[in-house]
Structures are given as C-alpha cells and as structure tokens.
Amino acid sequence: xxxxxxxxxxxxxxxxxxxxxxxxxxxxxxxxxxxxxxxxxxxxxxxxxxxxxxxxxxxxxxxxxxxxxxxxxxxxxxxxxxxxxxxxxxxxxxxxxxxxxxxxxxxxxxxxxxxxxxxxxxxxxxxxxxxxxxxxxxxxxxxxxxxxxxxxxxxxxxxxx
Amino acid sequence: xxxxxxxxxxxxxxxxxxxxxxxxxxxxxxxxxxxxxxxxxxxxxxxxxxxxxxxxxxxxxxxxxxxxxxxxxxxxxxxxxxxxxxxxxxxxxxxxxxxxxxxxxxxxxxxxxxxxxxxxxxxxxxxxxxxxxxxxxxxxxxxxxxxxxxxxxxxxxxxxxxxxxxxxxxxxxxxxxxxxxxxxxxxxxxxxxxxxxxxxxxxxxxxxxxxxxxxxxxxxxxxxxxxxxxxxxxxxxxxxxxxxxxxxxxxxxxxxxxxxxxxxxxxxxxxxxxxxxxxxxxxxxxxxxxxxxxxxxxxxxxxxxxxxxxxxxxxxxxxxxxxxxxxxxxxxxxxxxxxxxxxxxxxxxxxxxxxxxxxxxxxxxxxxxxxxxxxxxxxxxxxxxxxxxxxxxxxxxxxxxxxxxxxxxxxxxxxxxxxxxxxxxxxxxxxxxxxxxxxxxxxxxxxxxxxxxxxxx
Numbered sequence: 001x002x003x004x005x006x007x008x009x010x011x012x013x014x015x016x017x018x019x020x021x022x023x024x025x026x027x028x029x030x031x032x033x034x035x036x037x038x039x040x041x042x043x044x045x046x047x048x049x050x051x052x053x054x055x056x057x058x059x060x061x062x063x064x065x066x067x068x069x070x071x072x073x074x075x076x077x078x079x080x081x082x083x084x085x086x087x088x089x090x091x092x093x094x095x096x097x098x099x100x101x102x103x104x105x106x107x108x109x110x111x112x113x114x115x116x117x118x119x120x121x122x123x124x125x126x127x128x129x130x131x132x133x134x135x136x137x138x139x140x141x142x143x144x145x146x147x148x149x150x151x152x153x154x155x156x157x158x159x160x161x
Numbered sequence: 162x163x164x165x166x167x168x169x170x171x172x173x174x175x176x177x178x179x180x181x182x183x184x185x186x187x188x189x190x191x192x193x194x195x196x197x198x199x200x201x202x203x204x205x206x207x208x209x210x211x212x213x214x215x216x217x218x219x220x221x222x223x224x225x226x227x228x229x230x231x232x233x234x235x236x237x238x239x240x241x242x243x244x245x246x247x248x249x250x251x252x253x254x255x256x257x258x259x260x261x262x263x264x265x266x267x268x269x270x271x272x273x274x275x276x277x278x279x280x281x282x283x284x285x286x287x288x289x290x291x292x293x294x295x296x297x298x299x300x301x302x303x304x305x306x307x308x309x310x311x312x313x314x315x316x317x318x319x320x321x322x323x324x325x326x327x328x329x330x331x332x333x334x335x336x337x338x339x340x341x342x343x344x345x346x347x348x349x350x351x352x353x354x355x356x357x358x359x360x361x362x363x364x365x366x367x368x369x370x371x372x373x374x375x376x377x378x379x380x381x382x383x384x385x386x387x388x389x390x391x392x393x394x395x396x397x398x399x400x401x402x403x404x405x406x407x408x409x410x411x412x413x414x415x416x417x418x419x420x421x422x423x424x425x426x427x428x429x430x431x432x433x434x435x436x437x438x439x440x441x442x443x444x445x446x447x448x449x450x451x452x453x454x455x456x457x458x459x460x461x462x463x464x465x466x467x468x469x470x471x472x473x474x475x476x477x478x479x480x481x482x483x484x485x486x487x488x489x490x491x492x493x494x495x496x497x498x499x500x501x502x503x504x505x506x507x508x509x510x511x512x513x514x515x516x517x518x519x520x521x522x523x524x525x526x527x528x529x530x531x532x533x534x535x536x537x538x539x540x541x542x543x544x545x546x547x548x549x550x551x552x553x554x555x556x557x558x559x560x561x562x563x564x565x566x567x568x569x570x571x572x573x574x575x576x577x578x579x580x581x582x583x584x585x586x587x588x589x590x591x592x593x594x595x596x597x598x599x600x601x602x603x604x605x606x607x608x609x610x611x612x613x614x615x616x617x618x
Contacts, residue, residue, distance in 0.1 A: 006191070007191050007192045011188055014188060014190075015185075018186040020180075022183035027183055027184060030183065034186055035194070038193075038194035039194045040597070090179075094179060097179075098176065101173060117174070120170070120174035121175065148167070148170060152170060155170075
C-alpha cells in the first residue's frame with residue numbers, strides 16, 4: 001500500500017477516531033495519540049485485513065488510550081499495568097453535559113463504562129464490540145446488556161433518591 | 162429493558178457525549194504516518210516539528226506543514242527489537258498474538274520499580290558512537306582461514322543463509338569453518354576430533370541391579386598445552402589470522418579436560434566489546450577458534466543524559482545495551498563456576514603477571530538446588546520489588562540495530578541496592594530510534610469459575 005493509498009483510505013476514518021479519542025482523552029492529547037495510532041497503522045498496514053481497518057483502529061486506539069492512562073497513573077500504580085486495557089470516557093466528562101448521568105456513570109465499573117460508551121457514543125454493533133474488546137460476540141452482548149441494565153437501574157434509583 | 166428505554170438511554174448518553182465540541186483532527190496525522198516512521202519518545206505534535214519536506218509526498222498529499230530539511234535529524238540507527246530478554250519475550254508473544262499484541266510481553270510474577278538514589282549523578286555528558294563496518298569478504302576470509310587451520314575444502318552458502326544475514330561454511334570431516342557476514346562478521350573454526358578419546362580400564366562397572374558399560378574418558382593432561390605454551394600458541398594464531406591484541410588482556414583457563422583462552426577483539430587498538438575465543442581439547446589439539454572481521458567507524462560525539470535520568474529508562478525495556486565481557490570479568494565472583502579436578506600442573510601455580518588466570522579453587526556461586534516442580538503456585542498478583550539505583554559507571558555498550566549491524570554507544574551501568582545492575586544506553590532521546598514500545602499483556606487474574614466468554618461461547 002502506497003502512502004497515497006494509505007492516506008486515502010485511513011483519512012475517511014478520522015471522524016470516528018477523533019470521536020473515540022476525544023471521549024477518552026483531554027482534547028489537547030487527541031492529536032498526539034491519533035498520530036501514534038496512524039503511525040502504528042502504517043507500520044502494520046500489510047497485516048490489517050481489508051475491510052477491518054476501522055475495527056483495527058478502534059482496537060488499537062483502546063490500547064493506546066489505556067497505556068496513556070497507565071503512564072499518567074505513575075509508577076505507584078504499578079499494578080494497574082497488569083489490568084486489562086480499558087479505555088472509557090470519564091464520568092466527569094459525561095457530567096459536563098449531564099450531571100445526573102455523570103454521577104451514575106461514575107458508579108459503573110471501568111469495563112461497564114467502556115462497553116456502554118462504545119455502544120452509545122461510538123455506535124459500535126455487537127460484532128464490532130466483540131472485535132474491539134477481544135471477546136466473542138455473545139460475551140460482548142452480555143457485557144453490554146448487563147451494563148445497560150445496571151445503568152438503567154442506577155438512573156431509576158437516582159431519580160427516586 | 163424495552164426498546165423505548167433502550168433508545169432513551171442511548172439518546173441521553175449521546176447528548177452527554179464528551180466528544181461534542183472536540184476540534185477536528187488535523188488530517189496530516191494520517192498523511193504523515195505514511196511518509197516515514199517518525200518520532201522517538203516524542204509525541205506526534207513534537208515529532209512533526211521535525212518532519213521532512215519530502216517533495217513528492219507533500220505534493221501528493223497536500224500537507225499543510227512544510228518544514229526545511231535541517232530540522233529533520235535522522236536517527237543514527239533503529240535499535241533491534243530482539244536484543245534483550247524483554248524483547249525476547251516480545252518475540253515469543255508475537256507467535257501467539259496478532260496485530261497490536263505483537264509488541265506485548267507478559268510481565269511475569271515480579272515487577273520492578275526503580276528510583277534514583279541521592280548519590281546518583283545529575284550531569285549530562287557526551288560520548289562517542291561507533292558503527293561496525295565489515296572488513297574483507299566472506300569467501301576469501303573462509304579460504305584464508307581454511308589454509309591456516311588445515312581445512313581442505315571450498316566454502317558454500319549455507320541453506321539458512323539469506324540476503325540480510327548471509328552465511329557460508331566449509332565442512333570436511335570433523336572440521337568445520339563458518340562465517341556470518343553481518344554485524345561483526347563473526348567466523349569460527351571447530352574441530353570435533355577431540356571427542357575421539359580413549360577409555361579408562363575397566364570400562365564395565367557393576368551396579369547392584371545390572372552391569373553398566375560406559376566409557377570413562379582417559380584424561381591426558383600431559384597433552385594439553387601449558388599456560389606458557391598457550392600464550393605462545395595464541396600469539397602464533399593471532400599473527401596468522403591477522404589480528405592484534407594486548408597480551409595483558411588474555412584470560413586463560415586450563416584443566417585436565419582442555420584449555421581456553423579469550424581476549425578482546427580490537428579495532429585500531431580500541432576494545433570493540435567483541436571477543437576472540439580459542440580452545441584446545443583434551444587431546445591437546447586446537448578445537449575451536451572464533452573471532453570477527455570488522456572495524457569500528459567513529460560516528461561522532463553525542464550528548465548523553467545523566468545517570469539519574471537514565472534510571473527512568475530501565476522500566477521502558479528498550480534502552481538496554483550489552484556490557485562487554487571485560488566488564489563482567491572484572492566483577493567479583495566472575496568465573497566462580499563449579500570446581501574441576503585439575504592436574505598437578507595447576508594453572509594458579511603457572512599463572513604469572515600480566516596474564517589473568519581464572520582459579521579452579523573457586524566455589525560455586527550458589528549451590529542451592531533450584532526449585533523445579535511441586536513448589537507453591539505463584540500468587541495472583543505479582544510481587545512488587547522496589548529498587549534504588551545507588552551508583553553508576555560510564556561504559557560503552559554494544560547494541561544491534563534492526564539491520565543486523567553492531568554499534569558501540571555510551572551507556573551506564575546502574576547498580577541497585579540489591580546487588581545487581583542494568584546496562585542502559587545514555588544517548589539523549591532522538592539520537593537513535595527505538596523499536597515500538599512493549600506493552601504489558603492484558604491480565605485478568607485467576608478467577609473462580611469460568612471466564613465470562615466461556616459462559617456464552
């Protein structure tokens with residue numbers, strides 16, 4: 001794949017990548033990580049299956065975001081290095097637009113926040129979720145259903161309170 | 162959850178999308194990725210300040226940023242990603258994982274946290290970088306060595322040879338000559354005839370259950386060259402093979418089973434970090450000779466980070482270089498391998514200045530048996546080991562680049578408070594290009610019951 005072909009193909013995914021990263025990182029870090037992501041894609045361009053480019057970008061972006069969070073967590077959080085990569089928007093960022101939703105979002109686990117946001121904000125289907133989260137489609141669907149049920153429950157409880 | 166509830170939830174979440182109002186991404190993040198491999202330790206924004214203005218690509222992709230070439234210092238080389246233990250693990254991971262995971266490693270059951278002690282230096286410095294350059298040509302080298310070692314045959318290209326790592330060899334009977342024409346141009350001679358030894362009598366031993374027939378090699382220490390003879394033979398061989406050396410650098414080991422001499426491989430008098438090894442078998446014949454065919458080219462002086470700043474590079478896993486053997490040999494306890502029974506002509510008696518002879522009287526470093534099976538299972542969480550770097554030593558370290566070339570770069574030996582050390586490259590960021598960072602494999606711990614995916618698959 002020539003640089004021109006790469007540019008033509010991957011440029012079309014910029015809005016999705018921008019959205020994904022902007023939901024999970026400060027805006028001023030998005031360009032940095034996007035640069036890393038597309039460099040990675042370029043270096044692995046021959047191994048990315050045709051038609052799976054966006055899925056690959058999401059999956060790789062998830063690792064880059066998770067790694068960035070780990071680095072920022074500092075050396076004291078060494079055990080966080082061993083956790084499964086999770087790249088979810090922060091509850092604070094949600095709360096900027098919806099305080100109540102943000103408070104409830106904070107009560108979800110990182111994995112739940114991630115799957116919810118991939119579904120609702122990034123618009124991924126179950127099969128795409130499965131690819132990004134590296135699990136079977138059924139498992140992804142179950143994780144999403146449970147997360148949605150919990151979020152709904154928390155929201156209703158919040159309303160009662 | 163009903164469809165309405167489902168839609169309402171999604172709508173509400175979308176309305177709270179943190180990405181709303183995010184500025185558009187600059188399209189050059191894609192275009193630049195395809196231009197060249199950029200950045201080392203710098204973020205994208207920083208790296209693009211050093212972007213080259215490649216005319217073709219710029220015109221084709223209509224880049225918005227065009228900078229002059231003088232802002233684009235190319236790295237000297239890209240460090241190979243299979244040089245150390247960490248990268249070995251990465252290579253192992255590559256075979257079982259795909260795509261992104263190929264740069265990951267399993268962290269193991271101990272994880273290390275490094276910090277700089279108060280006495281560690283904070284001054285930046287400078288150091289020279291040397292690049293290896295192969296000397297000669299492999300086929301003529303092999304023919305020359307065949308004449309020296311008495312191997313009557315023609316070199317052939319090895320089956321496993323390829324364009325990047327070409328190799329050639331001559332095999333005649335027990336004798337084997339080979340040359341690997343990359344990196345340091347290493348070549349070697351082997352003579353397996355030393356294995357044709359006589360057996361002690363009686364060759365049959367009675368056991369309680371059965372009689373065992375075996376061959377106990379008959380030792381012939383009188384055939385093995387003495388230390389003085391080893392020095393003379395070494396001088397002769399070095400002269401024949403066209404190499405220079407410093408007699409005071411010789412390391413000699415001799416016992417009833419054979420003798421070994423090792424010495425640094427020099428390039429214009431400079432210690433290259435590579436070594437020449439010579440062995441004599443139990444029959445006293447030359448059994449092995451390995452050396453190199455390269456010279457060092459000075460690529461100039463470069464800025465280095467301070468020892469204190471180098472500490473942060475240990476955990477990164479990509480800054481390791483190899484200390485020369487001379488460094489290890491200068492350490493206390495070097496050569497303290499299991500004792501062997503020596504002949505009456507003890508090397509320690511024969512050794513005299515300036516030859517450094519490794520004593521046979523040393524005791525094993527650790528004679529405790531290693532745990533194998535049946536021990537306790539590792540705990541779920543790895544042990545965190547905190548290490549303080551207490552002192553440092555400036556030293557040239559050898560590094561292999563991604564093209565198989567050998568380099569010497571300034572580095573530090575960083576000693577920690579638990580009695581060991583790491584050898585870390587001291588060059589400032591950007592002078593050399595590192596491989597892609599290693600990432601820790603996802604870890605989910607040891608769980609009770611089936612994993613989530615197992616429940617539904």
